[in-house]
Amino acid sequence: DIVMTQSPDSLAVSLGERATINCKSSQSVLYSGNNKNCLAWFQQRPGQPPKLLINWASTRESGVPDRFSGSESGTDFTLTISSLQAEDVAVYYCQQFHSPPYTFGRGTKLETK
Amino acid sequence: QVQLQQSGPGLVKPSQTLSVTCAISGDSVSSNSATWNWIRQSPSRGLEWLGRTYYRSQWSADYAVSVKSRITITPDTSKNQFSLQLSSVTPEDTAIYYCVRQQAGFHYWGRGTLVTVSS
Numbered sequence A: 001d002i003v004m005t006q007s008p009d010s011l012a013v014s015l016g017e018r019a020t021i022n023c024k025s026s027q028s029v030l031y032s033g034n035n036k037n038c039l040a041w042f043q044q045r046p047g048q049p050p051k052l053l054i055n056w057a058s059t060r061e062s063g064v065p066d067r068f069s070g071s072e073s074g075t076d077f078t079l080t081i082s083s084l085q086a087e088d089v090a091v092y093y094c095q096q097f098h099s100p101p102y103t104f105g106r107g108t109k110l111e112t113k
Numbered sequence B: 001q002v003q004l005q006q007s008g009p010g011l012v013k014p015s016q017t018l019s020v021t022c023a024i025s026g027d028s029v030s031s032n033s034a035t036w037n038w039i040r041q042s043p044s045r046g047l048e049w050l051g052r053t054y055y056r057s058q059w060s061a062d063y064a065v066s067v068k069s070r071i072t073i074t075p076d077t078s079k080n081q082f083s084l085q086l087s088s089v090t091p092e093d094t095a096i097y098y099c100v101r102q103q104a105g106f107h108y109w110g111r112g113t114l115v116t117v118s119s
Helices: none
Strands: A004-007 A010-013 A019-025 A039-044 A051-055 A068-073 A076-081 A090-096 A108-112 B003-007 B018-025 B035-042 B046-055 B059-063 B071-076 B081-086 B095-102 B106-109 B113-117
Touching: A004 A090, A010 A019, A019 A039, A019 A090, A019 A108, A039 A068, A039 A076, A051 A068, A051 B106, A076 A090, B003 B095, B003 B106, B018 B035, B018 B095, B018 B113, B035 B071, B046 B071, B046 B081, B059 B071, B081 B095
Parallel strands: A010 A108
Antiparallel strands: A004 A019, A019 A076, A039 A051, A039 A090, A068 A076, A090 A108, B003 B018, B018 B081, B035 B046, B035 B095, B046 B059, B071 B081, B095 B106, B095 B113
């Protein structure tokens, strides 16, 4: 199974400041069909299912604010929120969808400082 | 717009079978480009993919090794839905169960069904 190692477990950031969450896959999740990484980022608020924010490591989903961005370097992936807003308080997960079993990181709880 | 409506009992006794159904609107369970997945979430196990069913000229299913001996995911084309059955449950199977459509990404999720395993 591909192991997704996410860090940090929790993060406190001031409103308007940058938040950075990291995720590392234990092996390549590159899809040869389009040369893109099969890596997704989700946001989960209490009582709700996870919401897909970013697909293919860096493609923002429709309707997702442009303060959210994803980047990649080999098997290292980063979710960045450029200017934290109050509504961004949530738990964030990375996930690989390269091959089943599709595995998730353990989550990063993002709070305001 | 795809919508997934989940139904099923919230309480199951140990050793019995857990069953949750996911009704699909806005797409077809027989789609030849989507897969239909079950994912569960618990504090101890986090988000855990359990398995999927999909149609590509014939029906197929894939399951996580951790539950492979106990799980069945089946489509129902007449009702445009798919179901999860997990047998011989223990308190460790207590979790929120989600049905999810995958088509180049896990875009659409059901609202989740909290299933508690307790006598």
